[in-house]
Amino acid sequence: MTKFIHSKLITTLIHDEAGFIVSAELVLVATVGVLAMVVGLSEVALNVNNELEDIGSAFGSINQTFVQKGVLGHQGYSAGTEFKDNADHCDNTCDIQPLAPSSEF
Numbered sequence: 001m002t003k004f005i006h007s008k009l010i011t012t013l014i015h016d017e018a019g020f021i022v023s024a025e026l027v028l029v030a031t032v033g034v035l036a037m038v039v040g041l042s043e044v045a046l047n048v049n050n051e052l053e054d055i056g057s058a059f060g061s062i063n064q065t066f067v068q069k070g071v072l073g074h075q076g077y078s079a080g081t082e083f084k085d086n087a088d089h090c091d092n093t094c095d096i097q098p099l100a101p102s103s104e105f
Helices: 002-015 018-060
Strands: 066-068 081-083
Antiparallel strands (some): 066 081
16 A cells, blocks of 8 residues: 555655746746846946036036136235136047957957
8 A cells, every 4th residue: 555655745746836837937037037147237337437427527527627817906015816727638428438458469
């Protein structure tokens, strides 16, 4: 009797495929999820770089030029002062350009 129960249990386990479909579906769903996450994170990284570039361009476009006129009166005077903010290399809109790969030779 025990041998019959064991052989029936083994036959039932061999022909049971209920878990196979569930695991295959989970692998497919996980693969699609990982691919979507990789694409989403690459878009986030690109947009963060673009926003940081905009912030850098905004700081570069600030004009710090000032002029203070002198004053002349009966007993004295004060000289004026002036500062001109000349354009730097990366002022205003400077798009970040990727460098071409180069060899280390």
